[in-house]
Amino acid sequence: xxxxxxxxxxxxxxxxxxxxxxxxxxxxxxxxxxxxxxxxxxxxxxxxxxxxxxxxxxxxxxxxxxxxxxxxxxxxxxxxxxxxxxxxxxxxxxxxxxxxxxxxxxxxxxxx
Numbered sequence: 001x002x003x004x005x006x007x008x009x010x011x012x013x014x015x016x017x018x019x020x021x022x023x024x025x026x027x028x029x030x031x032x033x034x035x036x037x038x039x040x041x042x043x044x045x046x047x048x049x050x051x052x053x054x055x056x057x058x059x060x061x062x063x064x065x066x067x068x069x070x071x072x073x074x075x076x077x078x079x080x081x082x083x084x085x086x087x088x089x090x091x092x093x094x095x096x097x098x099x100x101x102x103x104x105x106x107x108x109x110x111x112x
Contacts, residue, residue: 001059002071004052006078008045013087015041070109073102 019039023032036042059068077099084091 001052001055002074002078004048004055005072005075006082008048008052009075009079010082010086011041011045011048013083015039015045017087066112067110070106073106076102 015036019036020032023029080091080095080099083089
């Protein structure tokens with residue numbers, strides 16, 4: 001579930017950087033949004049979100065919500081790492097400390 005969520009976010013960011021700017025007129029904006037919505041990569045992002053929801057539902061059938069939910073925080077860590085690798089976004093010391101705290105919190109919360 002986490003990997004599907006991360007995939008969707010990374011693809012949205014990538015496509016936001018390569019799709020042309022929104023046009024000025026209302027009709028042009030409408031057709032622009034239709035083209036964006038039908039972009040295969042954007043559709044893949046929608047699909048990954050849908051599949052992530054299905055896997056989340058399956059996980060919750062067998063796990064307590066309070067045990068499963070902390071693992072969703074891994075998406076923050078993975079998105080941060082991938083944004084640095086793929087988009088050259090800065091991974092600063094505060095972000096690294098935050099990632100460490102997120103992972104530590106996830107471990108503590110999932111054991112409790």
